[in-house]
Amino acid sequence: MKTNPSGVLTGSHYIDGDHACAEGALAAGCRFFGGYPITPSTEIAERFAERIPLVGGVFIQMEDEMASMIAIIGASWGGMKAMTCTSGPGFSLMMENIGLAVMMETPVVVVNVQRGGPSTGLPTLTGQADLMQVRFGSHGDYEIIALCPQSPQECFDYTIDCFNLAEKYRVPVFLMMDECVGHMTEKVIIPPADAIELEPRRYTTLPPEEYLPYRPEADLVPALAPVGKGYKFHTTGLTHDERGYPVMSEHCQGPLVRRLMDKIALNADKIIRLEEELTEGADVIVVSFGISARVCVPAIRQARQDGLKVGFLRLITLWPFAEKRVRELARNTKAFVVVEINYGQMVREVERAARGQAEVYLCGHGGGGVHDPRQIYQTIKEAAAK
Amino acid sequence: MSPIRKAFDAEDVVTTTGAVEILRERCKGCGFCVEYCPRDVLEMSTDFNRKGYHPPYSRHPELCVACGFCEMICPEFAIYIVVTSVPPEPAAAKAH
Amino acid sequence: MTDALATEHAHPMTRLLRMDRMPHIWCPSCGIGSAVSAFAAALEKAEKDLNKVSIVSGIGCSGRVAGYLKLDSFHTTHGRAIPFATGLKLARPDLEVVVFSGDGDLFSIGGNHFIHAARRNIDILVICVNNFNYAMTGGQVAPTTPCLANASTMPHGNFEHPFNLPFLAASCGSSYVAR
Numbered sequence: 001m002k003t004n005p006s007g008v009l010t011g012s013h014y015i016d017g018d019h020a021c022a023e024g025a026l027a028a029g030c031r032f033f034g035g036y037p038i039t040p041s042t043e044i045a046e047r048f049a050e051r052i053p054l055v056g057g058v059f060i061q062m063e064d065e066m067a068s069m070i071a072i073i074g075a076s077w078g079g080m081k082a083m084t085c086t087s088g089p090g091f092s093l094m095m096e097n098i099g100l101a102v103m104m105e106t107p108v109v110v111v112n113v114q115r116g117g118p119s120t121g122l123p124t125l126t127g128q129a130d131l132m133q134v135r136f137g138s139h140g141d142y143e144i145i146a147l148c149p150q151s152p153q154e155c156f157d158y159t160i161d162c163f164n165l166a167e168k169y170r171v172p173v174f175l176m177m178d179e180c181v182g183h184m185t186e187k188v189i190i191p192p193a194d195a196i197e198l199e200p201r202r203y204t205t206l207p208p209e210e211y212l213p214y215r216p217e218a219d220l221v222p223a224l225a226p227v228g229k230g231y232k233f234h235t236t237g238l239t240h241d242e243r244g245y246p247v248m249s250e251h252c253q254g255p256l257v258r259r260l261m262d263k264i265a266l267n268a269d270k271i272i273r274l275e276e277e278l279t280e281g282a283d284v285i286v287v288s289f290g291i292s293a294r295v296c297v298p299a300i301r302q303a304r305q306d307g308l309k310v311g312f313l314r315l316i317t318l319w320p321f322a323e324k325r326v327r328e329l330a331r332n333t334k335a336f337v338v339v340e341i342n343y344g345q346m347v348r349e350v351e352r353a354a355r356g357q358a359e360v361y362l363c364g365h366g367g368g369g370v371h372d373p374r375q376i377y378q379t380i381k382e383a384a385a386k
Numbered sequence: 387m388s389p390i391r392k393a394f395d396a397e398d399v400v401t402t403t404g405a406v407e408i409l410r411e412r413c414k415g416c417g418f419c420v421e422y423c424p425r426d427v428l429e430m431s432t433d434f435n436r437k438g439y440h441p442p443y444s445r446h447p448e449l450c451v452a453c454g455f456c457e458m459i460c461p462e463f464a465i466y467i468v469v470t471s472v473p474p475e476p477a478a479a480k481a482h
Numbered sequence: 483m484t485d486a487l488a489t490e491h492a493h494p495m496t497r498l499l500r501m502d503r504m505p506h507i508w509c510p511s512c513g514i515g516s517a518v519s520a521f522a523a524a525l526e527k528a529e530k531d532l533n534k535v536s537i538v539s540g541i542g543c544s545g546r547v548a549g550y551l552k553l554d555s556f557h558t559t560h561g562r563a564i565p566f567a568t569g570l571k572l573a574r575p576d577l578e579v580v581v582f583s584g585d586g587d588l589f590s591i592g593g594n595h596f597i598h599a600a601r602r603n604i605d606i607l608v609i610c611v612n613n614f615n616y617a618m619t620g621g622q623v624a625p626t627t628p629c630l631a632n633a634s635t636m637p638h639g640n641f642e643h644p645f646n647l648p649f650l651a652a653s654c655g656s657s658y659v660a661r
Contacts, residue, residue, distance in 0.1 A: 032573055034565075058572045063598040067565035070558060074538070074569025077556065078577070082569070100559050227554045227570070228577050230533040234500070234549055236557035245503060246549060246557070409493065412504060416511030439510070457494070458523060461515020462505060466493050 001200045003029050005193035007055045012189050017155040017182040018043035018085075021111055021175065022051065024159030025083050027196055030109070031057030032082040034071035036064055036090060039123040040179040041113040044085040065090035069097035073106045077235075078227055079201075081163055085111035087179075088130055089120060091137070098172055099138035100237045102260060105214070105222065107166035107201070109159070111175045113182040116367035126179035127367035128290055129342035134174050135319045141257050143264035145271060146174040146319040148289040152186045158316070164199035165271065169263055170221050176318060178341070180291040180370060208232065213244040214256075220263035268320040275314035279329055282311030284383045287326075287350055288339040289315040291370055296339050299376035308384050318346065326353035335359040335383035339376055341367050359383065400473040404452025406444045412464035415439035419456035419465050425449040428456065498522040498532070500552050507546060514544055517611050518551070521582070535578045538567040540592060543618045544584030544611040561591030564599045567606045578607070585612040586624040589645055593625070600654035610647065 007026035015023070022044045025033070033048040035041075049059040058075070062068040065086055072082035086094060091112050101108050114130050116122030130137075134146045145165050147158045155177060162173040204211050204223035213233045214222045225231035238246035239253050264271065279285050284303075288296045293314045303310045313329070315322060326349075330336070335358055338347035343364045351360040363379040365371050393399075406427060413435060419442055420428045429445040442465070444450070450467070457466045499522070508514050525535065532553060539548035541560035548555035554577075558566045563581045571579045581588075588596055588610050599606065615633055616622040623633035626644045633640055651659040 032569065034569055060568070060572060062565060062568075063594055066562060067568075067595055067598070070562040071565045071569035071572075073558075074556075074566035074571075075573040076569075078570045078573025080573040082573075096559055097562060100562075104556075227536055228534050228574060232532070232552050232554055234555045234557070236549065237559055238557065243502075245500075407492065414505070414510035418511065418516070458519055459516050460519065461508060461512055463493055463495050463499060463515070463519060466495075468492075 001198050003027060003193055003196045003198050007031075008193040008196065009190050010192045012187060014185060015152060015188050016043070016185045017149070017152040017177055018113065019047050020152040020156040020188045021085070021159050021177065021182075022047035023188070023190060024156040025109070025163070026051060026055055027156070027190065027193075028081065028160040028163035029198060030081040030083050030163060031055070032072060032075035032080040033057075033059045033084065034062050034068045034075065034082065035084045036062055036068050036086065038065075038087045038090045040115055040182050041085040041087050041090075041111065043182070044111060044113070065093035066097060069094040069110070070100065072108045073097060073101050073104065076106045076108050077104075081107070081109075081167075083109040083111065085113065087113050087115045087123075088117045088127070091130055091133065095137045098144075099140060099142070101172040102138065102142045102144065103237045104235050105170040105260070106172070107163075107170055108172045109162045109166055109175065110172055111159070111177060114176060114178040122368050124179065125368040126291060126341060126370065128176075128178055128292060128340050129345065129367060131176065131318060131340070131342070131345040132348075134176060141261060143261045144172055144174060144319055145169065145264060145317070146176050147273075147316060148176045148318050149181055150290050150293050150314070151181065152184060152188045155181060156188050156190065160196060160198075164197075167199040167201050168221070169267065169271075170202065170224070171264060176290070178290050212242045214240060215242045216259060216263070219267060220259050264320055269324075271317060271320060272322050272325075273316040274322055274325060275312075275316060277312040278309070279311035279313055279333075281309065281332060283309045283334045284337055284380050285311040285313055285329055285333050285335075286337045286339060286376070286380065287313045287315065287346070289318060289346070292339045292341055295370045295373055296376055299373040299380060302373075302377050303380045303384075306381075308380065310380060310384075315346070321346075321349045321353070323349070323353040326350055327355065327357075330354035330357040333358050335361060335386070337361045337363055337376070337379050337383050339363045339371060339379075341365045341370065359386065402452045402469060402473060403448075403471045404450040404467045405447060405470050406450055406456065407466050407468055408441055408443065409464040410435045410441040411437075412462050413439055413441035414462055414464075415441065416461065417442075418459045418461070422455045422459045424453060424455065425451060494526075495519065495522045498525060498552055500550055503550055506550050508543060512543070513613070514547070514611055517544075517609070518547055521609065522551070530578060534576065535580065536570060537580045537582055538563045538570065539581070540583040540587035541618070542584040542587045542616065543613070544582065545587055547582040561587055561593075561595065563587065564592060564595040564606070564608065568599060568602075568604050571604060571606055575605070579605075581606055581608045583608075583610065584617070585610055585614065585626040585647070586616045589647065589650075590625050597650070597654040600651055600656040603655060603657055612647065614644075
């Protein structure tokens with residue numbers, strides 16, 4: 001379906017990632033934002049607050065991040081596309097209600113503009129250390145989708161993708177930006193409204209007497225019912241059956257959790273997006289994402305000039321992890337070099353997927369800045385030499 | 387001797403009458419209905435329901451005035467009133 | 483047997499209750515059932531369009547209310563019913579949004595959300611069933627437990643002072659507070 005043109009600021013802009021993200025949300029039809037200010041994500045909230053009165057919709061600054069997360073869940077159930085934005089400390093607070101969104105199968109978008117951590121850390125400087133948290137931060141077994149942009153243009157584009165994925169899979173979808181990309185000003189081209197394709201919300205076509213809130217369709221995702229139209233459905237964070245009623249039993253738990261995970265895991269091929277360059281037959285494959293992926297470029301170029309066959313795998317989708325592809329590549333390559341601004345997060349997934357068929361090296365960084373490309377180049381050389 | 391004085395026109399006043407419907411299987415034997423009934427219509431029985439509770443029964447059904455206290459106070463939605471008759475005109479008018 | 487079922491469905495509250503979930507889980511003589519009965523009767527008397535009433539609850543015994551009323555109902559996380567209701571109401575101002583929860587849920591973990599909703603004067607109805615403790619988990623002290631009372635986590639007597647809930651609500655800017 002096409003988007004509402006009122007939110008689309010068509011044209012060529014010179015804006016930063018945060019602003020581009022806010023524009024992406026509006027272009028995707030998002031009309032509810034509930035958030036709390038936190039550096040370096042505050043600009044997303046501010047831009048949304050400024051634009052909303054003209055576009056129509058709701059902006060509310062909630063009292064804390066816990067309220068923000070659940071307010072967007074409430075708004076989503078009310079029928080609006082809803083988003084919040086935060087950074088590390090706020091992300092930690094949101095974990096509880098991220099679990100609720102997963103359990104209730106609520107489409108929402110959460111933007112984490114990552115910064116140095118742990119705890120208060122480095123509010124104004126970059127990091128990429130919330131990657132395991134986005135996947136495993138809330139308690140219990142579940143799966144989510146997370147995308148990672150490397151430029152303000154991608155902040156715009158991928159925010160729209162996040163909304164589409166959220167609607168399609170009825171799951172919270174995360175845009176894992178970082179402070180560098182969020183505060184980087186670059187050219188962003190916003191297309192005309194009719195060039196933007198949106199995934200429509202999955203409402204049921206059944207009448208209230210026949211509708212079951214959690215009876216899955218063929219792709220394991222159930223259809224939503226609109227509030228206030230006589231469906232009188234019940235939904236809960238407790239383990240529930242197809243009627244949405246809580247059921248305290250093992251035989252209910254297993255199938256429900258299995259389905260919540262399978263609806264993402266079994267659809268992974270349709271969800272995962274990667275960017276590959278010269279990965280086939282490479283000696284060393286550099287794996288990266290976000291701002292680090294851009295920092296890899298000069299390092300890889302130098303290594304190739306030295307005669308090394310270096311491939312590049314950019315993870316656009318962080319979760320579900322591109323396990324299958326990494327396993328395939330591991331068979332024909334000597335080593336992976338994972339470049340991330342942390343001391344070892346996505347590298348664990350690469351190692352796991354490689355299953356010992358290739359060496360895996362981490363080129364890490366504590367945060368507060370980006371890698372020195374020479375550090376990456378060094379690691380590539382070491383990996384190739386062994 | 388009851389401390390509550392009986393009104394002079396007590397015999398003449400016609401009140402609404404009601405019948406108490408008790409959903410015995412839903413009762414959890416709390417006794418609120420018996421306690422709250424202003425006419426002492428109900429009493430706890432010695433019967434058991436499926437869950438082992440003693441539901442109430444209408445001991446003096448003729449005394450029920452369909453006030454609805456039992457229906458309102460029951461936490462289990464296990465008791466309700468059906469109005470069986472309504473006075474022909476307001477009882478107060480009759481007194482004069 | 484058929485007669486019993488027929489009488490079951492003759493109960494005046496039937497259209498407001500999820501009959502497939504009766505009997506409810508509240509203990510014998512628990513007043514939560516009575517509170518729900520009063521709420522259901524009020525909805526009837528006020529002639530509310532039941533399609534447009536949404537109920538949001540938190541966690542706890544009182545939080546189970548959402549599961550028994552036949553309305554669009556949302557059983558959310560502990561203390562967060564009010565911000566959920568805020569989001570729902572802002573997205574759908576045409577709905578009547580009611581938060582039905584307990585004292586611990588609304589005033590302890592949910593205290594911050596309560597005072598902000600009162601301050602913002604969000605158009606929602608918040609019903610608090612106050613049983614002066616955390617009942618579902620076995621009777622722990624709550625911000626409403628009277629001084630000197632015994633609770634499982636204040637076994638030597640509560641030495642903290644409880645909130646005065648109506649005063650708290652009024653001082654935070656609620657436009658209507660009743661008990």
